[in-house]
Amino acid sequence: MDLLQNLSHLRKVLDDFLSRVVQVEEDNLAVVQRIDKLEEIVFGKKKEYWQISERFSSLKKWLTEDGIRLMQGKLERKQVERIVFCIERIKDFQPKVRDKKKGELIEKVLRSSNSFVRESTRKAGLEYSPLGLIESAETQIREGFLQEPAPDEDLKQEFEKTLDYERQMLKLFYKPKDHLLSILDCQLGTLEARPTFQDELFSAALIYFLKQKNYKMSPYVERFKKITAKMEKSKAL
Helix, strand or coil: CCHHHHHHHHHHHHHHHHHHHHHHHHHHHHHHHHHHHHHHHHCCCCHHHCCHHHHHHHHHHHHHHHHHHHHCCCCCHHHHHHHHHHHHHHHHHHHHCCCHHHHHHHHHHHHHHHHHHHHHHHHCCEEEECCEEEECHHHHHHCCCCCCCCHHHHHHHHHHHHHHHHHHHHHHHCCCCCCHHHHHHHHHHHHHHCCCHHHHHHHHHHHHHHHHCCCCCHHHHHHHHHHHHHHHHHHHC
């Protein structure tokens, strides 16, 4: 290979490298801009978001557009923290909306928001605990901070983790005054939108507990059966 060929090859390698650098910078900037937009919506930083109901409508659109694009890439811990803070903050505005129709929209948006937070934290190798974001057990095992549990401990630890998930959901994603029926309704909506084993167990536990307290649970039981049947059918495909 002569000098000109070497120079041509070197130029190509350099161009490829610079292109990748530029793409990474553009992707990082896009992530920052999308999270900045979320903060603008939640905190009403622009006139178009001053009305509380408009913030929830805009959040719905953000989740289906910017949120989906964020999930296609890799999020850093600080970026996830900003997202979680915004979602937690906007929940404080829910009681201020008195209109019933708008209230139904807000419930749906908050369910989608909760699902988005759980998915984004999971993808970043984090879990949302009462102390804030922490590295998930899977991440700590992979990085050598924890050892893989022995086989005979797996089920017990998995069950304990499920109970912790339910406690954290009640403390972090729902308000103290929320009735368990409302929480169950939200959980069933979340389970239907994005099925997970943890949400399935949480919903089942709520149904059983409320049934023991003599609440009329037939509609919820039927809804739960339809959702789980659909889940089983999806697994079989």
